[in-house]
Amino acid sequence: xxxxxxxxxxLTINIKGAAKNxxxxxxxxxxxxxxxxxxxxxxxxxxxxVGNHVKAGDVVFYSKDNEEIKFCSxxxxxxxxxLRGAKRKIIEIVIDSDKTQKSKEFEISNFxxxxxxxxxxxxxxxxxxxxxxxxxxxxIANPLDSPKSIFxxxxxxxxxxxxxxxxxxxxxxxxxTGVQVLKKLTDGDLNICIEKDSKTFINEINDVVIxxxxxxxPAGNVGIQIHHVDPINSGEKVWTINPEDVxxxxxxxxxxxxxxxxxxxxxxxxxxxxxxxxxxxxxxLSKIINDAGVKTDEQLRFINGxxxxxxxxxxxxxxxxxxxxxxxxxxxxxYRMFGWIPFINNKVPSxxxxxxxxxxxxxxxxxDTNINGEExxxxxxxxxxxxFPMDIFPMQLLKECMVGNIxxxxxxxxxxxxxxxxxLIDYSSSSKIEAQHIxxxxxxxxxxxxx
Amino acid sequence: MNIRNTIDNLKKPFNKGEKWEKFAPxxxxxxxxxxxPNHTTxxxxxxxxxxxxxxxxxxxxxALLPALFYGIYNTGFQxxxxxGIDYNSMDLMIHGSMKILPMIxxxxxxxxxxxxxxxxxxxxxxxxxxxxxxxxxxxxMPVDIPLWMVGLSVAFAVFIGKEAFGxxxxxxxxxxxxxxxxxxxxYPTYMSGNKVWVSEASNIDxxxxxxxxxxxxxxxxxxxxxxxxxxxxxxxxxxAETSTLMVLVxxxxxxxxxxxxxxxxxxxxIGAAATGLMFNLWGANExxxxxxxxxxxxxxxxxxxxxxxxxxxxxxxxxxxxxxYGLLVGLFCILIRVFNPAYPEGVMLxxxxxxxxxxxxxHYVIEANINRRLKRSLKTVKAA
Numbered sequence: 001x002x003x004x005x006x007x008x009x010x011l012t013i014n015i016k017g018a019a020k021n022x023x024x025x026x027x028x029x030x031x032x033x034x035x036x037x038x039x040x041x042x043x044x045x046x047x048x049x050v051g052n053h054v055k056a057g058d059v060v061f062y063s064k065d066n067e068e069i070k071f072c073s074x075x076x077x078x079x080x081x082x083l084r085g086a087k088r089k090i091i092e093i094v095i096d097s098d099k100t101q102k103s104k105e106f107e108i109s110n111f112x113x114x115x116x117x118x119x120x121x122x123x124x125x126x127x128x129x130x131x132x133x134x135x136x137x138x139x140i141a142n143p144l145d146s147p148k149s150i151f152x153x154x155x156x157x158x159x160x161x162x163x164x165x166x167x168x169x170x171x172x173x174x175x176x177t178g179v180q181v182l183k184k185l186t187d188g189d190l191n192i193c194i195e196k197d198s199k200t201f202i203n204e205i206n207d208v209v210i211x212x213x214x215x216x217x218p219a220g221n222v223g224i225q226i227h228h229v230d231p232i233n234s235g236e237k238v239w240t241i242n243p244e245d246v247x248x249x250x251x252x253x254x255x256x257x258x259x260x261x262x263x264x265x266x267x268x269x270x271x272x273x274x275x276x277x278x279x280x281x282x283x284x285l286s287k288i289i290n291d292a293g294v295k296t297d298e299q300l301r302f303i304n305g306x307x308x309x310x311x312x313x314x315x316x317x318x319x320x321x322x323x324x325x326x327x328x329x330x331x332x333x334x335y336r337m338f339g340w341i342p343f344i345n346n347k348v349p350s351x352x353x354x355x356x357x358x359x360x361x362x363x364x365x366x367x368d369t370n371i372n373g374e375e376x377x378x379x380x381x382x383x384x385x386x387x388f389p390m391d392i393f394p395m396q397l398l399k400e401c402m403v404g405n406i407x408x409x410x411x412x413x414x415x416x417x418x419x420x421x422x423x424l425i426d427y428s429s430s431s432k433i434e435a436q437h438i439x440x441x442x443x444x445x446x447x448x449x450x451x
Numbered sequence: 452m453n454i455r456n457t458i459d460n461l462k463k464p465f466n467k468g469e470k471w472e473k474f475a476p477x478x479x480x481x482x483x484x485x486x487x488p489n490h491t492t493x494x495x496x497x498x499x500x501x502x503x504x505x506x507x508x509x510x511x512x513x514a515l516l517p518a519l520f521y522g523i524y525n526t527g528f529q530x531x532x533x534x535g536i537d538y539n540s541m542d543l544m545i546h547g548s549m550k551i552l553p554m555i556x557x558x559x560x561x562x563x564x565x566x567x568x569x570x571x572x573x574x575x576x577x578x579x580x581x582x583x584x585x586x587x588x589x590x591x592m593p594v595d596i597p598l599w600m601v602g603l604s605v606a607f608a609v610f611i612g613k614e615a616f617g618x619x620x621x622x623x624x625x626x627x628x629x630x631x632x633x634x635x636x637x638y639p640t641y642m643s644g645n646k647v648w649v650s651e652a653s654n655i656d657x658x659x660x661x662x663x664x665x666x667x668x669x670x671x672x673x674x675x676x677x678x679x680x681x682x683x684x685x686x687x688x689x690x691a692e693t694s695t696l697m698v699l700v701x702x703x704x705x706x707x708x709x710x711x712x713x714x715x716x717x718x719x720x721i722g723a724a725a726t727g728l729m730f731n732l733w734g735a736n737e738x739x740x741x742x743x744x745x746x747x748x749x750x751x752x753x754x755x756x757x758x759x760x761x762x763x764x765x766x767x768x769x770x771x772x773x774x775x776y777g778l779l780v781g782l783f784c785i786l787i788r789v790f791n792p793a794y795p796e797g798v799m800l801x802x803x804x805x806x807x808x809x810x811x812x813x814h815y816v817i818e819a820n821i822n823r824r825l826k827r828s829l830k831t832v833k834a835a
Contacts, residue, residue, distance in 0.1 A: 013498070159498075233828035301497065308496045329498065332491050335455055339487030340505035342513065342708070348501035353708045354510050355501050369491040373503025374483060376578055377620030380507055381768040382712060393769065393817055411821040419495075426496035430507050436495035 004196065005228045007215025009389040011351060011424050013159040014364045015307065017328075019265035021166055022275040024291070028101070032075050032282035033318035034060055034093045037311075039130060040139050041447065044071070044090050052079045057104035057126060057258035060093055068143055072127025074260045074281050076102040092318075095282075103257035111253045116146075116184045123181075123249065126258045130321065131245035132182075135226060135238045136415035137443045147239040149188035149230050152179070154202060154243045155195040155213055157220035158306040158423075162265035162324035164243045165200055166276060171247040172201050178250030179205055182241065193225045218389065223418045227390045232415045244324060264319060266292040268307070268328035269366040270300060279319065285326065286316045299331040301369050308423035309436065332370025340373070348372060351386060351428045376431040384435075387424035392416065394425060398435055401442030406449055409442055419443070458482055476570040480577040508579040510710045514701035515586055515691075515758065521684055522691030523547030526594050529649040529660055529687055550650050551690060554589035557598045561605045562588075569614050578619035580626075580764070584608070587627035587758060590691035591751065591799075592634065593647040600638055604630040624806045625765045628755075628799055635799070643795075648687035660687035663749045664788060664795035667737045681748040692754035695747070702757040711761045714770065718777020719756040719784075723747060726785040738789045752784055755798035760805070767809040769816040776812055780805045 036044045044061040048054060054073040063069040073095055081094040106126055111119065120143050123129045134141040141147070154164045168175050183190045189209045194202050196212040203210060211229060218224050222240045232238055241249075248260050260281040267274040272293030279288065285302075294300060303310035304320035307327045311320070319326065339345050342354040349357040349365055357363070384394040392413040400408040422435035429435065462482065465475040482488070483505070492499060527543025562585045570577040588605055612629030613622045635642045646653045649660035663674060663686060676686050684694025692698075705711025727743025734740045747753065760766060760780050767776035780801050787797030794800060 015498075231827065233824075233831055236831070301491075303497055307498050310497065312497075327497070333489045335486040335489050337454070337486050340483075340503060340509065342506055342510050345501065350501040352500075352502045352507070352510075352710060354506050354710070357501070367498040369497050370487070370499070371490045371492055372487060372499050372501050373505065374488060374490065374576060376504045376576070377618070379504055379578070379580060379620050379763055380710075381763040381766070382770065382773070383709075385770060391820065391823070393820060395768065396817060411824065412817075413824060423496050427498060428500045428502070430500075430502045430504055432499065432503060434494045 003209070003211045003229070005193070005211050005213045005215075005219070005225060007213070007219035007224065007228075007389045009386055010157075010216035010218055011387045011428065012157070012216040013349065013367075013427070014362065015159045016269040016364045016366050017267050017271050017274045018160040019162065019267040019274045019276055019325075021163075023166065023170075023263060024275060024277050026277040026279040026283070026288050026291075028099065029075070029097060029280055029283035031077075031080065031094055031096045031284050032073075032280060033095070033284070034071060034073075034282055035318065035320065036061070036090050036092075038321040039063075039071070041444070042069070042071075042140065046082065046090065046093075048079045048093075050079050050082055053077075053098075054079060054095060055102045055104045057106075059127070060095075061090075063140075066142065068124045069129055069140060070124060070127055071130060072104075072258055074258070076100055103259065106252070106256045106258075108253055108256045111181060114184075119181055119184055122253075126252055127260075128249050128252050128258065131241055131249060132185075133240050135223060135232055135240060135418065137447055138223075138418035138420075139447070141237070141239050145237045147186045147188070147237045149191060149226075150182055150186050150239045150241070151191045151193065151222050151226050151229075152182075152241055152243055152246055153193045153213075153220055153222040153225055154200070155193060155198075155220045156306075156324075157215075157217035158308050158325075159217070160265075160267040160274075160325070160327060161306040162263070162267075162276070164324070165195075165198065167244050167263040167324060168201075168247065171244070171251075174247040174250035174254060175243065176201075176205055176250065177254055178241075178246035178248070179208060181249055181253055182239075182246065183207060186239070189230070191225070191229060193220075193222070215389070218387075218421055218424060221418075221421055223416065223421045224389055227392075227416050234410060234415060236415075242322060242324070245322070262319060263324065264288070265325045266328070267325060268303075270294045270296050270298070270328050270330055281319060281321055283319045284316070285319055289315065289326075289328070294328060296330065299333070301329045301331050303327040303329065307367075308427060309420045330366075330368040332368030334370065336370075351383065352430070371432055373430075373432050375433070378431055378433065380430045383428060383430060384425045387428050388421070390416065390421070394422065394435075397442075398422075398425075398433065398438050401438050401445075404442070404445055406446065409446065410450075414442060414446055417443075455486065458485065473574075474571055476574070476576050477567050480567070480570075504579045507710050508582050510708050511583045511705065511758070512586060514704040514711070515583075515590065517697040517700045518691040518694060518754065519551075519586070519590060521694040521697040522590060523551050525684060525693055526550055526650055526690060528685060530651060533649060533660065534655070546650070550594050551589060553598055554592065554596075554601050554690075555586060557601045558588045558605050559585045561602045562609050565606060565609045565614070569618060573618070575618070580619045581609070584626045584630075588630045591627065591631050591689050591754070591759075593642060594650045594690055595647055595653060596634065596638075596641050600634055600641060603637075604634040607633040620764055622764055623810070624803055625759050625762045627762075628759055628803050628806075631799055632803060648689075662686070662688050662795070664738070667741055668792040668795040670737055672737045672740070678745055678748065681745060686749070688749075689751060692751040695753045698753040698757050702753075705757065705761070711757070712763070712766070712773055714773040715761045715766055715777040715780070716756055718774045719760055719781040720747065722778035722781025723752060723756075723785050724781070726782045730785065730789055736789070738792075738795075746785055746788070750788070750796050751798045755784075755802055756780065759798075760802050765806040765809065767812045767816075769813050772809070772812045772816045775816075776805055776809055779808070 419436040526547035608630035645661035783801035
């Protein structure tokens with residue numbers, strides 16, 4: 001069974017430095033880190049202390065609010081450091097590898113015969129649970145819920161982001177196993193969204209609903225797909241999982257060990273050899289970045305995630321928990337004399353035709369992180385709708401989020417959105433509105449007030 | 452980057468904790484006029500579009516320039532052609548410039564002073580919106596209005612029309628039209644009649660000049676102008692609204708760049724054309740008999756629809772709302788023209804009226820969206 005989702009409103013931003021179809025195997029990481037800030041609103045309760053030995057799959061910390069949700073070590077080694085910030089908030093847990101990669105082994109026989117609850121227990125115990133996220137709110141799913149459906153988006157339309165077809169190519173079996181497991185967690189459909197007309201092995205998977213998606217970014221955002229297939233109403237839950245995380249879950253059920261391999265696309269205009277690397281979640285990245293090479297000695301920004309939604313990190317930092325893309329941009333901390341005059345400075349593309357960039361729709365750009373202006377009040381209307389393919393009024397929702405009017409936010413569709421869906425509004429807003437930030441705060445308000 | 456260093460040095464006393472910190476918005480306005488700042492993204496998307504409010508506002512000003520230049524030319528042309536003395540195009544431009552440039556200067560000086568004062572007082576950056584408003588106000592005034600009236604209208608528009616509501620983005624009425632409406636009701640003798648539309652008409656006997664709508668309103672059907680003149684704009688009227696051709700050039704710039712809403716413009720034209728056509732069929736007075744095509748070309752209709760009705764802050768903000776708003780602006784414009792001979796120019800009042808109703812239109816468009824969502828959620832509850 002297959003359905004079409006056609007996205008019209010959106011924007012393809014052509015950026016230089018998309019990863020080429022080459023997958024390199026990275027050296028086994030000397031150390032990895034777990035970063036609680038990857039898990040939105042999770043308050044970590046530590047299980048290990050500095051100096052403890054851990055195996056891959058051993059619990060490192062669990063969520064204070066829900067002790068069942070456990071976060072496990074991706075490698076075997078010694079806990080080297082637990083970094084704390086203000087109010088002793090845990091910022092980072094660093095584990096040094098002992099190079100042996102011993103794993104905690106789970107007894108799994110015939111998972112096909114297990115029911116949803118047993119599967120949940122295994123997922124929770126093994127550290128695989130945090131891969132399952134829920135909408136609304138875009139946070140880790142609550143194991144007590146039963147979602148009305150599950151969505152997996154296997155296409156990514158964000159600029160210079162990883163191509164999941166390349167990533168899944170050598171993990172087909174794991175992916176299919178993962179899908180079979182996840183299917184049992186919902187009474188509804190398991191939906192997989194693929195790029196229209198792509199000849200992928202996913203088409204052959206049974207008992208799932210396949211959606212053929214076409215159109216510009218954010219067509220690949222799972223929230224947009226949910227909105228068009230099975231929109232979320234008040235009180236409903238939909239779970240979402242990234243494609244490679246499905247394969248990690250599948251691998252766990254095939255082998256009985258937690259082995260969170262991650263294929264990461266290193267991309268961005270300053271990267272010499274943008275390509276894919278196979279490594280482990282949380283790996284230290286400096287070696288990989290050096291291998292891919294950067295062209296300039298200018299100040300650079302390193303981003304865990306794609307260039308629209310990722311978070312800024314230091315160069316010698318670690319790979320995040322969820323992202324398949326690691327992006328590098330040049331910092332744009334420079335002035336441009338009279339840069340606001342229309343029709344000059346055509347180096348930056350625009351949704352408006354106030355620069356000549358529209359003449360070359362296929363040109364790839366070398367964008368930096370300059371804001372190209374200053375934040376202003378909401379003035380221009382209609383521009384957000386151009387890049388927001390949902391039956392929701394984005395500007396009105398943003399305004400209600402800013403004033404925290406919960407009833408209005410609910411009415412205007414806050415349950416259906418995630419910050420990433422507003423990333424193009426961030427990008428294209430002529431008033432330089434920080435839409436993702438506003439939506440995240442709005443969602444957090446809903447979590448604390450409504451739950 | 453020597454200029455940059457100089458500016459950075461000059462800026463030091465305005466930085467946080469320094470003695471002129473409060474006046475930083477004023478300094479920043481000049482600084483960011485010269486240089487797009489070096490700010491980099493902190494939250495959210497790491498890359499940003501080239502467009503900012505400065506760029507959109509300057510695009511509007513570029514779109515206004517053809518009408519402005521023609522307005523300057525036409526001011527001279529109306530004056531010299533009626534006096535019957537020899538002239539060349541240089542004379543026309545000089546005469547027009549002498550009349551109009553001081554008005555623009557007064558408008559910007561008064562308006563920007565108030566804007567700067569509010570920015571400093573409220574501690575926010577100066578918004579670029581007034582760059583457009585400040586040019587629009589003189590462009591829609593009669594040419595002989597005293598400069599102090601321009602200044603007073605500007606002050607009224609910025610204080611009461613804009614800052615009283617919280618500044619840029621919060622105002623209900625279009626500030627430029629607020630200024631014109633203020634002058635219109637406060638000083639009617641300078642804003643209407645048959646002696647104000649051509650420069651020096653009130654002082655020199657040989658010069659007069661009534662607007663076409665004025666003539667029609669007083670029952671005069673023998674117009675001395677051809678439709679082509681109405682289209683080109685060599686007719687008396689407010690400074691820059693006479694030339695439909697130049698307004699169309701501006702409309703093209705706004706629509707092509709995506710800065711102005713084509714939905715509002717097209718909606719208004721449809722609304723006005725349909726209403727005009729209906730009255731043509733009825734035909735009870737001169738204004739009803741006036742061909743609907745000509746209705747679109749005379750008076751401030753074209754200018755108002757392209758540059759004022761599309762003001763994003765005071766117009767409807769939803770896609771459907773923009774269509775409804777545009778249609779009603781067109782309808783009310785012709786309705787006011789035809790039924791209220793005291794106000795032969797209907798577009799100003801039509802737009803101001805619809806400005807007031809724009810939030811209501813949006814409210815119902817948004818309610819429809821909310822109801823759709825509620826219905827969907829009820830359906831799933833029932834099914835479960």
